[in-house]
Amino acid sequence: MDLIQYINSKIKFNAEECAAINAAFKKEFHPKGTCLVQPDNRSPKVYFIEEGLVRLFYINQEGKDITHFFFDENNFTMSVESVYFNNPDPYGREVLEDSTLRIIHFKEFADLFEKITPFRTFCFLVAMGMLKRFSDRLFSLQFQTAEQRYKYFTDNYHNILLRAPLGDVASYLGITQQTLSVIRGKK
Structure with a gap:
């Protein structure tokens, strides 16, 4: 599903709002094996996966590559550490299959958040969904x-x-x- 179809499946946006969002997110194709960002990066980008699979990973103290999370179609990923706390992000992002991504710089993303009221609600829903997924993962690993x-x-x-x-x-x-x-x- 493309970005505009996805956001409209959650919250209804008018044509002007859709056009602004669509224009702000640039479409990029990345072949399987592409490393979008290495661990310990300061990436200001927000990624939406229209098609494909992206792996979030880190390198442990022994130098081993560890998968932290997977993002498939209709998911967003970004470096929370970098954009909100100005810290290096311990996680890298790798494309596991040929993927079509929509990418926006966080500053532009924040501008959309301020200018388009329904986009705030949409972002809140996405954030709560991700928080639930990470909570489930933590529970799984602990118990x-x-x-x-x-x-x-x-x-x-x-x-x-x-x-x-x-x-x-x-x-x-x-x-x-x-x-x-x-x-x-x-x-």
């Missing part, structure tokens, strides 16, 4: 077994399981790829 985390992931993010490399899925679940293979073998 669920590896098998329970895998079941939750397959029940709720089956499309990502089919599209992301298994090593990235295992990393996201907080398990080794070997453990993931054992769990999948039991199913």
Whole structure:
């Protein structure tokens, strides 16, 4: 779904508001394997995934690449650390499959937020949805077994399981790829 279709599925915008939003978000195509930003960046960009899959990752103290989150179609991602706290973002963003992204500088995003009242409501809904997803993930890592985390992931993010490399899925679940293979073998 393209950006304008998506925002109108949540909140109704008039034609002028849609045109302003559409013009502000630039469309970019990124091939599989593109690193949008490295960890420890100060990216001022907001990304909307129209088509494709983006992985949020960090490098742990041992130098290992760890998947923190996945963003598929109709999701936004940005560096909260950079745009709100002026700190380096520990997370990088990598394109896992050919992707069409809509990208805007945060300053322009904030201008839309100030000028278009329904956009504020839309952003609030998006933020609450992301907060819920991160809360669910934290709960999962703290209180669920590896098998329970895998079941939750397959029940709720089956499309990502089919599209992301298994090593990235295992990393996201907080398990080794070997453990993931054992769990999948039991199913």
